[in-house]
Amino acid sequence: MKFVGRDEELQELHELLQENNQVLTERSRSVAIAAILGMGGLGKTELALQYAMTQRENYKGGLCWLQAKAGDVGVQVVRFARTQLDLNPPEEFDLPAQVQYCWRNWREGNVLLVVDDVTDYQQIKLYLQGVSSRFKVLMTTRKKLGAAIKQLSLDILQPDAALEFLQSLLAETPERIERELDVANQLCEWLGYLPLGLELVGRYLARKPDLSLLKMMGRLKEKRLEQPALVKPEADMREQRGVQAAFELSWQELAEDDKQLDCVLSLFAAAPIPWKLVEQCLPEKDKDELEEIRDDKLLNLHLLQRKGEEIYQLHPLLREFFQSKLTDLEQIEEFKEWFCQVMVAVAQEIPETPTLEEINAVSLAIPHIAEVANNLIQYVSDEYLTWPFIGLSRFYQGQGLYTQAEPWNQQCLSTVQNRFGDNHPSVATSLNNLAELYDYQGKYDQAEPLLLQALELRQRLLGDNHLDVAASLNCLAGLYYSQGKYDQAEPLLLQALELRQRLLGDNHLDVAASLNCLAGLYYSQGKYDQAEPLLLQALELLQRLLGDNHPDVATSLNNLAELYNSQGKYDQAEPMFLQALELDKRLLGDNHPSIATSLNNLAYLYKSQGKYDQAEPLFLQALELHQRLLGDNHPLVATSLNNLAYLYDSQGKYDQAEPLFLQALELRQRLLGDNHPDVATSLNNLALLYNSQGKYDQAEPLLLQALELLQRSLGDNHPLVASSLNNLAYLYNSQGKYDQAEPMFLQALELHQRLLGDNHPLVASSLNNLAYLYNSQGKYDQAEPLLLQTLELRQRLLGDNHPDVATSLNNLALLYNSQGKYDQAEPLLLQALNILERSLGANHPHTVSVRENLALLRDSL
Numbered sequence: 068m069k070f071v072g073r074d075e076e077l078q079e080l081h082e083l084l085q086e087n088n089q090v091l092t093e094r095s096r097s098v099a100i101a102a103i104l105g106m107g108g109l110g111k112t113e114l115a116l117q118y119a120m121t122q123r124e125n126y127k128g129g130l131c132w133l134q135a136k137a138g139d140v141g142v143q144v145v146r147f148a149r150t151q152l153d154l155n156p157p158e159e160f161d162l163p164a165q166v167q168y169c170w171r172n173w174r175e176g177n178v179l180l181v182v183d184d185v186t187d188y189q190q191i192k193l194y195l196q197g198v199s200s201r202f203k204v205l206m207t208t209r210k211k212l213g214a215a216i217k218q219l220s221l222d223i224l225q226p227d228a229a230l231e232f233l234q235s236l237l238a239e240t241p242e243r244i245e246r247e248l249d250v251a252n253q254l255c256e257w258l259g260y261l262p263l264g265l266e267l268v269g270r271y272l273a274r275k276p277d278l279s280l281l282k283m284m285g286r287l288k289e290k291r292l293e294q295p296a297l298v299k300p301e302a303d304m305r306e307q308r309g310v311q312a313a314f315e316l317s318w319q320e321l322a323e324d325d326k327q328l329d330c331v332l333s334l335f336a337a338a339p340i341p342w343k344l345v346e347q348c349l350p351e352k353d354k355d356e357l358e359e360i361r362d363d364k365l366l367n368l369h370l371l372q373r374k375g376e377e378i379y380q381l382h383p384l385l386r387e388f389f390q391s392k393l394t395d396l397e398q399i400e401e402f403k404e405w406f407c408q409v410m411v412a413v414a415q416e417i418p419e420t421p422t423l424e425e426i427n428a429v430s431l432a433i434p435h436i437a438e439v440a441n442n443l444i445q446y447v448s449d450e451y452l453t454w455p456f457i458g459l460s461r462f463y464q465g466q467g468l469y470t471q472a473e474p475w476n477q478q479c480l481s482t483v484q485n486r487f488g489d490n491h492p493s494v495a496t497s498l499n500n501l502a503e504l505y506d507y508q509g510k511y512d513q514a515e516p517l518l519l520q521a522l523e524l525r526q527r528l529l530g531d532n533h534l535d536v537a538a539s540l541n542c543l544a545g546l547y548y549s550q551g552k553y554d555q556a557e558p559l560l561l562q563a564l565e566l567r568q569r570l571l572g573d574n575h576l577d578v579a580a581s582l583n584c585l586a587g588l589y590y591s592q593g594k595y596d597q598a599e600p601l602l603l604q605a606l607e608l609l610q611r612l613l614g615d616n617h618p619d620v621a622t623s624l625n626n627l628a629e630l631y632n633s634q635g636k637y638d639q640a641e642p643m644f645l646q647a648l649e650l651d652k653r654l655l656g657d658n659h660p661s662i663a664t665s666l667n668n669l670a671y672l673y674k675s676q677g678k679y680d681q682a683e684p685l686f687l688q689a690l691e692l693h694q695r696l697l698g699d700n701h702p703l704v705a706t707s708l709n710n711l712a713y714l715y716d717s718q719g720k721y722d723q724a725e726p727l728f729l730q731a732l733e734l735r736q737r738l739l740g741d742n743h744p745d746v747a748t749s750l751n752n753l754a755l756l757y758n759s760q761g762k763y764d765q766a767e768p769l770l771l772q773a774l775e776l777l778q779r780s781l782g783d784n785h786p787l788v789a790s791s792l793n794n795l796a797y798l799y800n801s802q803g804k805y806d807q808a809e810p811m812f813l814q815a816l817e818l819h820q821r822l823l824g825d826n827h828p829l830v831a832s833s834l835n836n837l838a839y840l841y842n843s844q845g846k847y848d849q850a851e852p853l854l855l856q857t858l859e860l861r862q863r864l865l866g867d868n869h870p871d872v873a874t875s876l877n878n879l880a881l882l883y884n885s886q887g888k889y890d891q892a893e894p895l896l897l898q899a900l901n902i903l904e905r906s907l908g909a910n911h912p913h914t915v916s917v918r919e920n921l922a923l924l925r926d927s928l
Contacts, residue, residue: 070117071235072228073110076219080118083217084179084203098195100204102185102212105221106369106382107313108263111207112305114221115181118205127176128201135185135206141166141194148173166194170202178202188212209317211367223260223382230255232262236269240276247280254284259337259383264297264310271296292387314388317368325364328357330396332371332381333389334406334443338434342377347409348402378431400446407446410439414458415451420618421465422654433462440475444482452486453479453493460500467660467696469508476501492535495524499539506546509702509738518543534577537566541581548588549702551743551780560585576619579608583626590630591744593786593822602627618661621650625668632672633786635828635864644669660703663692667710674714675828677869677906686711702745705734709749716756717870719912728753744780744787747773751794758798759912770795786829789818793836800840812837828871831860835875842882854879870913873902877917884924893928896921 083101103111119130129151133143141162148154148169156165178201182191185208195204212218224232230251234244244251258264272283287294298309308316321329331348332340342361346354361379365371374380381389393399413432418425439447440455447455456479463472480497487493502517522539529535544559564581571577586601606623613620628643648665655661670685690707697703712727732749739745754769774791781788796811816833823829838853858875865871880895896917903914 070113071231072224073114073117076114076221077118077121080114080205080219081122083219084205086217098198098200098202098204099217100195100206101217101219102206102208103219103221104208104211104369106385107209107308107317108261108310108384109221109223110262111221112183113262115183115205115207116305119179119181122179125177126179126203128174128178129176130179130181133180133182135182135187135191140182140191144169144194163193163196167197170198173202176201180204182206184208185212186210188216209369224262224265226252226255226260229258229260229265232265233269236266237273239273243272243276243280250280250284254280254287257284257287257383261310261382261384263313264384266304267300267309268296270301270304292384292391310384311388311391314385317370318388318392320368321364321370324356325360326392327396327398328360329365329370329381329389330393330399331402331406332379333386333393334403334438335381335386336434336438337381337383337386339374339378339380339431340435341431342379344409344413344432344435345379347412348406350405403443403446407439407443410436411447411451411454414454417458417461417465419461419465421461422618423656424654426462426466426656429462433459440478440482449486452483453496456482456497457500460504464504464507466655467658469504469697472504473501473508476504490524490528492525492528495521495528495535495539498524499542502546503542506542506549508697509549509700511546511550511739514546515543518546532566532570534567534570537563537570537577537581540566541584544588545584548584548591550739551745553588553592553781556588557585560588574608574612576609576612579605579612579619579623582608583623586630587626590626590633592781593784595630595634595823598630599627602630616650616654618651618654621647621654621665622661624650625665628672629668632668632675634823635675635826637672637676637865640672641669644672658692658696660693660696663689663696663703663707666692667707670714671710674710674717676865677871679714679718679907682714683711686714700734700738702735702738705731705738705745705749708734709752712756713752716752716759718907719759719910721756721760724756725753728756742776742780744777747776747780747787747791750776751791754798755794758794758801761801763798763802766798767795770798784818784822786819786822789815789822789833790829792818793833796840797836800836800843803843805840805844808840809837812840826860826864828861828864831857831864831871831875834860835878838882839878842878842885845885847882847886850882851879854882868902868906870903870906873899873906873917874913876902877920880924881920884920884927889924889928892924893921896924 080101080103084099086099103114105111119126123130131144131147133140133147137143139162145156145162145165148156152174154169154172156168160168180202182204185191185206188206191206198204206212230244233251233255234241237243254268255265258268268283268287272278272280283296287296292311298311300309318326328349332345334348335344346357349357361371366373370385372380372382396402410432413429414436417429421429436455436458440459444452444455456475459475460472460479463469463475476497480494480501483491483493483497498517498521502514502521505511505514505517518539522536522543525533525536525539540559540563544556544563547553547556547559560581564578564585567575567577567581582601582605586598586605589595589598589601602623606620606627609617609620609623624643624647628640628647631637631640631643644665648662648669651659651661651665666685666689670682670689673679673682673685686707690704690711693701693704693707708727709731712724712731715721715724715727728749732746732753735743735746735749750769750773754766754773757763757766757769770791774788774795777785777788777791792811792815796808796815799805799808799811812833816830816837819827819830819833834853835857838850838857841847841850841853854875858872858879861869861872861875876895876899880892880899883889883892883895900914900917900921903911903917907914
């Protein structure tokens with residue numbers, strides 16, 4: 068059998084034994100003493116033996132192996148000296164004197180004395196008086212022997228070393244490990260990487276070549292420590308005790324209170340345990356007494372491990388051992404109930420939108436809450452039955468880890484159905500929570516039937532005037548909003564808001580949530596004047612109730628900034644986006660879907676301002692974050708792909724933009740269906756790309772499809788419809804179909820002005836496009852005032868260094884050039900070229916186009 072995973076320990080042991088650290092005689096002659104200590108089954112004896120074998124050349128005086136459990140150590144020393152060294156201590160000497168005689172007359176050279184399984188160092192220290200420094204004493208023990216002795220605390224094997232050890236035991240059939248590698252790793256983990264457990268199971272498997280590792284795993288899970296593999300050592304094993312028997316030695320040294328504490332610890336999961344939770348589970352016990360038991364008994368006997376400040380853990384097999392002792396406790400049922408009550412209380416403290424600080428504060432309790440949910444839920448009362456699952460879901464969902472949250476929501480639903488049947492308010496709550504999670508994941512077809520079922524159940528059981536009904540209405544409306552079904556969402560949101568205001572008053576977080584949701588709907592419908600006061604009201608309410616440092620406040624800031632960005636109020640939007648991003652990072656950490664949303668929004672603002680070099684890294688970061696947290700099949704990933712492609716399109720990087728646009732379109736059609744406004748946006752963007760490349764035959768059907776879809780889903784009075792009309796008219800203008808283009812440009816302009824007001828970048832775009840049409844038709848007197856109006860509007864809204872300003876300058880210059888006003892055209896083209904070279908680079912198609920226009924102008928001169 069191969070000895071693995073202890074090379075560092077062997078080296079450390081050798082270094083300890085070279086130190087003369089123990090003064091044992093009055094003449095200050097000293098001897099090096101070291102102890103290998105740890106729980107049963109770690110391989111302390113094997114390590115001592117391996118050390119003796121590998122270092123035998125350094126111990127010319129020999130190796131003396133003594134068994135502390137085999138009787139008086141002094142007697143063993145004298146017997147060894149007589150039989151192995153031919154020494155004859157005088158009979159008239161007492162035993163200590165005989166031992167001293169042996170030390171004085173021992174063979175020349177360094178000597179290694181190994182005392183195995185020491186429980187009382189004082190019984191050994193008596194015989195070490197007078198030992199010279201050439202003697203090195205190595206002890207193995209399950210107890211801490213005092214700070215004066217150099218100690219090597221032996222730990223479990225590392226996972227790789229444990230697997231290698233198991234492989235060495237199955238050396239005759241190595242393909243078994245290769246064939247079931249994942250199961251082999253699980254087997255090592257279940258055994259807690261304990262050498263004794265690994266050796267017992269490995270030898271058992273070696274005796275049974277037809278037994279698969281998977282079946283072995285099943286047998287262990289079924290019979291636990293009673294499984295024969297862990298009970299019966301083979302005759303040639305150095306350790307002749309099974310795992311339970313090895314642990315039993317330490318168990319027998321415990322008093323009743325000590326045993327009780329160990330059994331309570333075994334109720335916790337096989338994970339680090341905050342000590343404060345242990346104290347809460349034993350409210351009738353004095354905290355100082357518990358501390359004494361922990362430190363003087365459990366830690367001293369290595370029945371418990373200290374993992375950090377006030378954090379402890381049981382080895383998995385020790386936990387199994389102590390659980391087997393639970394049935395002997397009279398208070399076992401009471402202990403289980405207390406344990407569950409403590410974990411439920413912790414779960415209840417996890418907020419719906421936890422901050423990173425709150426996540427970190429509760430993270431160590433999560434495995435123990437999961438232990439209640441998985442194995443002790445029968446001890447949780449009806450009133451609190453859902454809380455372990457809700458707490459676990461909030462913990463993972465709050466970090467954007469939706470796939471880890473999902474099974475807890477599913478398990479919650481099945482648990483409440485099993486206990487209460489299908490007609491219970493807790494069932495409705497569980498349905499609602501699971502559906503809400505599906506909505507976050509973009510699984511709309513799975514979410515809708517659950518939400519409808521939850522709403523119907525709540526209305527039937529609770530009546531129409533109940534807060535839970537309002538929550539259901541709000542969630543269902545949120546789903547319809549995500550699907551672009553705005554006409555179905557609005558009445559539900561209004562109903563939920565009215566219900567919450569009536570039942571809770573105006574100063575409540577649920578009211579703020581309703582205001583935010585309704586404002587989001589109006590924003591998506593282009594009803595900016597209705598959205599803004601609701602967003603301002605929600606933000607003020609959240610700041611007043613939660614303070615300025617809360618994730619919900621960051622979300623509210625983001626929503627308001629997004630509205631201002633859409634209105635072209637960039638100077639109002641940017642500080643809010645930056646504030647929201649900083650707040651999210653501080654509260655949620657860098658890896659959260661909300662961070663990706665904030666990055667996306669800020670990047671889109673920079674793109675709108677023509678700050679492409681600032682936008683691109685943010686778009687890329689948001690895309691990577693969305694993909695990592697949500698997977699590749701999520702609507703937010705499609706949004707990130709679309710936005711990045713839109714940036715590349717604006718930069719003239721058409722070969723980089725097209726595949727991203729196509730990927731976003733395919734994803735949206737698959738996830739949202741063909742009748743969603745986001746699908747129309749993707750169709751529009753792809754068509755504009757084709758239009759820029761002169762692929763008019765590919766662009767037109769996409770633009771027509773997008774316009775029809777938007778009119779059908781949003782109605783005729785929406786900014787997106789106006790933009791779609793603009794895009795189609797622009798295509799017709801490029802094709803010289805002026806009679807088809809003009810009415811669409813006029814309609815788009817009227818719609819933009821009516822919906823957005825006169826001071827908006829989209830109004831400027833509409834004016835510019837209409838002027839471009841008139842210029843193409845030679846209607847210069849109609850084109851010029853529109854172009855001047857556009858230029859003034861863009862400079863005021865976007866600043867002087869925006870690519871759209873350059874476009875206006877270029878168009879105005881082309882108008883003057885067509886009229887032969889070359890002296891007025893040239894400075895405008897130079898100004899436009901300067902802006903574009905600075906913002907887009909010298910090789911951008913727009914820059915190249917302006918440069919060509921300038922060249923043509925100068926040729927004319």
